[in-house]
Amino acid sequence: MNREFRVEAYPNFIxxxxxxxLSSHPYIFAPVCHSGHWWLWLINTRTRKCQILDPLHKKAPSDERKDINKFTGYVFSRLIAYAGGKPLEKGEKEKEIKAPYVKISGQKTSYDCAIYVMKWLELIEPENIKKGKYEWDNWTQEEVDHYRVEYASRILFSEINRQRDHAIRESSAIRLSKPSSVLLSPFCQINSEDVNG
Known part of the structure; x- marks a missing residue:
């Protein structure tokens, strides 16, 4: 990182x-995605400590990931300072924020990382973070497949998708074929065995 990250340089996001x-919540959760892999940053704004939950790795697998993690810590430190809080570190140390990886069991496939991150965002409670207790992380593949179907349903049937579908139906310029009734059936479920097979 050669230059300072300034929140003001991104007026579209402000x-x-x-x-x-940002300045009052005890924790900030930051999902990060790079090269098709998701992991989650937990930032304790009171203790100024960070942790990483990664469903696949127990430590940064490459120098590139170490750099991304440092930059993520730096950006959040700047965001907290922008919001009127104290930065996570002072001076040049702010660009070298390190976050330990929490030792948890994780995904059993190469593609479930986003499911784990979304479920963690639902389940993480401050008491468990303080105690370092993560008893809910050892899911079976069947449970993960169930979460995938649950999230797909939420996304597909969300209000924003209903509005989009309505706009498409009302448009004379856009015509889409109707989805197969088999795929719409509640009895049709795709799980990880179907993907791997």
Whole structure:
């Protein structure tokens, strides 16, 4: 990192920054995706400590990932300072923020990382973070497949998709074929065995 990260340099994002929440919430959760892999940053704004939950790795697998993690810590430190809080580190140390990887069991396939991150965002409670207790991380592949179907349903049937579908149906310029009734059946479920097979 050669130059300072300044929140003000990204005016399009500033309306989405809630200064009050950034400076008052005890934890900030930051999902990160790079090269098709998701992991989760936990930032404790009170203790100024960070942790990484990665469903696949127990430590940064490459120098590139180490750099991405340092940059993520730096960006969040700058965001907290922008919101009126104290940065996670001072001076040049701010560019070298290190976060330990939490030892948890994780994904059993090469493609479930996003499912784990989304489920962690639902389940993480401050008490478990303080105690270092993560008893809910050892899911069976069947449970992960169930979560995938659950999330797919939420996304497909979300209000924004209903609005999009309505706009498409009303448009004379866009015509899409109707989905197969078999795929719409509640009895049709695709799991990891179907993907791997």
């Amino acid at each position: 309306p989405f920054i809630d200064r009050k929440k």
